[in-house]
Amino acid sequence: MGAFFKNLLKNKVMLFMVLPGAIWFFFFSYLPLVGTIVAFKQYRFSREGFWASIAKSKWVGWDNFKFLFSTNDAYVITRNTLLYNLAFIFIGLVLSVAMAILLSQLVNKTMAKVYQTGMFLPYFLSWVIVGYFAFSFLSMDRGMFNQILGWFGMEPVQWYSDPKYWPYILIFVSLWKSIGYNSVVYLASIMGIDKSLYEAAMIDGASKWQQVRSITLPMLSPIIIIMTLLAVGRIFYADFGLFYQVPRDSGTLYSVTNVIDTYVYRGLKTTGEIGMSTAAGLYQSVVGFVLVIVSNFVVRKIDKDSALF
Amino acid sequence: MAELTRKKRDFHNVSRGSNVVLNIIAGLFSFICVFPFLFVVIISLTDEKTLATDGYRLFPAKWSLEAYRFVFQSGDTLLRSYGVTILVTVVGTIVSLIMISLYAYAISRKSFRYRRFFSVFAILTMLFNGGMIPTYMVVSQLLGLKDTLWALILPLAMNAFYIMILRTFYSTSVPEAIIESGRIDGAGDFYIFLRIVLPLSLPGLATIGLFSTLGYWNDWFNALLYIENPSLVPLQSMLMRIESSIQFIQQNSANSSISMAALQSIPQDTSRMAMVVLATLPIIFAYPFFQRYFVQGLTVGAVKE
Numbered sequence: 001m002g003a004f005f006k007n008l009l010k011n012k013v014m015l016f017m018v019l020p021g022a023i024w025f026f027f028f029s030y031l032p033l034v035g036t037i038v039a040f041k042q043y044r045f046s047r048e049g050f051w052a053s054i055a056k057s058k059w060v061g062w063d064n065f066k067f068l069f070s071t072n073d074a075y076v077i078t079r080n081t082l083l084y085n086l087a088f089i090f091i092g093l094v095l096s097v098a099m100a101i102l103l104s105q106l107v108n109k110t111m112a113k114v115y116q117t118g119m120f121l122p123y124f125l126s127w128v129i130v131g132y133f134a135f136s137f138l139s140m141d142r143g144m145f146n147q148i149l150g151w152f153g154m155e156p157v158q159w160y161s162d163p164k165y166w167p168y169i170l171i172f173v174s175l176w177k178s179i180g181y182n183s184v185v186y187l188a189s190i191m192g193i194d195k196s197l198y199e200a201a202m203i204d205g206a207s208k209w210q211q212v213r214s215i216t217l218p219m220l221s222p223i224i225i226i227m228t229l230l231a232v233g234r235i236f237y238a239d240f241g242l243f244y245q246v247p248r249d250s251g252t253l254y255s256v257t258n259v260i261d262t263y264v265y266r267g268l269k270t271t272g273e274i275g276m277s278t279a280a281g282l283y284q285s286v287v288g289f290v291l292v293i294v295s296n297f298v299v300r301k302i303d304k305d306s307a308l309f
Numbered sequence: 310m311a312e313l314t315r316k317k318r319d320f321h322n323v324s325r326g327s328n329v330v331l332n333i334i335a336g337l338f339s340f341i342c343v344f345p346f347l348f349v350v351i352i353s354l355t356d357e358k359t360l361a362t363d364g365y366r367l368f369p370a371k372w373s374l375e376a377y378r379f380v381f382q383s384g385d386t387l388l389r390s391y392g393v394t395i396l397v398t399v400v401g402t403i404v405s406l407i408m409i410s411l412y413a414y415a416i417s418r419k420s421f422r423y424r425r426f427f428s429v430f431a432i433l434t435m436l437f438n439g440g441m442i443p444t445y446m447v448v449s450q451l452l453g454l455k456d457t458l459w460a461l462i463l464p465l466a467m468n469a470f471y472i473m474i475l476r477t478f479y480s481t482s483v484p485e486a487i488i489e490s491g492r493i494d495g496a497g498d499f500y501i502f503l504r505i506v507l508p509l510s511l512p513g514l515a516t517i518g519l520f521s522t523l524g525y526w527n528d529w530f531n532a533l534l535y536i537e538n539p540s541l542v543p544l545q546s547m548l549m550r551i552e553s554s555i556q557f558i559q560q561n562s563a564n565s566s567i568s569m570a571a572l573q574s575i576p577q578d579t580s581r582m583a584m585v586v587l588a589t590l591p592i593i594f595a596y597p598f599f600q601r602y603f604v605q606g607l608t609v610g611a612v613k614e
Contacts, residue, residue: 013498014421021412024467031447032439050451118339124596126527128545132585133345142364281440
């Protein structure tokens with residue numbers, strides 16, 4: 001025991017350094033874990049505060065989960081979250097790798113920089129702003145798309161109340177915002193490829209396309225695999241902003257825009273189904289955790305340095 | 310010289326024709342990325358009446374600065390939101406830089422006995438989290454931060470991923486020997502950190518600082534959860550709230566001398582877009598600068614010890 005305190009004292013400066021962060025992690029990360037027991041309770045808000053609210057709520061066991069999974073909601077939000085993320089991951093991967101290779105091939109490096117700067121812009125804008133951008137195209141009476149349809153004598157489309165267009169719109173917007181950023185990662189590794197490989201290939205008479213296929217892509221594959229696996233680990237988490245801001249929280253679109261994150265938020269703020277919503281959040285965390293662990297395990301097998309832990 | 314450029318082109322081996330095609334594709338895509346912003350700028354500069362008849366046009370029949378005039382005249386709300394956002398961004402970035410750089414330094418030191426414990430303590434938060442609702446309950450009920458600026462600052466202050474990036478940065482860019490020599494000269498841990506380590510890791514700190522500046526500037530989610538008091542609403546969140554109606558501004562503007570008749574003639578659509586432009590402008594100006602550090606941060610983050 002005395003040795004323990006001696007150690008504490010010896011490390012006091014370092015302990016003092018981690019203290020603010022550790023306190024933060026305690027309150028913002030670890031204490032909420034305790035709060036997840038609300039998923040097993042019928043939540044009753046108590047004026048006496050956090051602990052009282054949790055303690056005074058009645059235990060209901062797995063009822064919140066049973067109820068959640070007996071509704072259509074659980075299916076819809078799981079399906080939407082998974083399918084959208086799969087689309088983002090795979091289409092995004094193909095397009096950003098293609099864009100990175102394309103940029104690396106441009107003869108004029110200054111122009112390449114200019115293009116890259118343009119592509120990077122959406123990454124820096126908030127989802128609120130992006131929501132307004134989308135509105136300027138999709139607005140029923142003023143948006144650019146309906147005007148263009150008008151030129152061809154077609155009826156205007158009620159974009160914000162017709163679900164059938166939204167899978168495409170959401171995928172497009174998500175890719176629009178992320179491709180510039182992702183292609184930078186790939187471009188950086190393309191720049192790191194040993195130039196002599198290309199020289200050797202060229203002496204052997206390889207065409208540009210052959211070089212890309214047998215040098216660039218194989219050299220990129222570790223980072224591609226790692227980025228993809230890390231994204232797969234996050235497949236149960238949706239970008240709340242995309243699914244909340246871009247469709248303008250339009251109720252008629254929920255069937256194609258509701259994801260786990262927006263469902264949990266609405267449970268908290270709109271419908272007031274705290275218990276069930278927490279259950280959905282816990283379901284997300286548990287499955288998400290398993291996926292992160294599995295994908296990290298796989299990443300570790302491929303390239304130890306790229307694993308998160 | 311001509312010889313040299315020719316040689317370069319040969320090395321590249323891209324034919325003139327395909328180079329043109331590649332340029333067109335890349336140029337088109339980057340144009341698509343920038344275009345919506347330009348479009349919103351144009352809308353904000355359109356005359357409101359023209360807008361009502363023609364809709365959003367790339368080449369409006371009549372231009373007008375009315376929207377900006379309106380925003381600046383009755384814009385107490387906008388100015389206050391700007392103020393809230395700037396305050397939160399500045400304080401938030403400072404707070405999070407202090408916390409993150411201290412934490413990351415401590416767990417980067419091999420001499421720190423509990424470094425493994427605190428590394429795991431941070432990394433675990435990337436794996437588990439209580440989720441939105443339990444976090445909401447802790448922040449609003451236990452910490453009582455609802456409707457305070459701290460609710461906008463604290464939730465974004467720490468981030469295990471930034472800690473990992475910075476820890477890697479310290480261990481790669483601050484040689485052990487310098488720290489040792491500092492110790493021999495009799496400097497304490499804290500002094501070494503402040504006087505030797507921090508100056509050497511400025512690029513790393515700048516990267517993390519810019520990441521968090523951007524995070525704070527663009528944040529609307531915490532305001533959505535925790536802020537109801539209109540005078541504490543940050544910029545992004547205000548843009549959200551006026552989405553359905555500009556009345557928010559009218560109701561909350563201290564400048565309530567605007568008559569009903571004047572209210573009728575308020576440029577609603579255009580002034581909304583003008584506010585979008587005003588909220589985006591600082592980012593637009595800062596981002597070429599940001600971009601350099603982001604690219605650096607991306608590459609630094611990819612390297613581990």
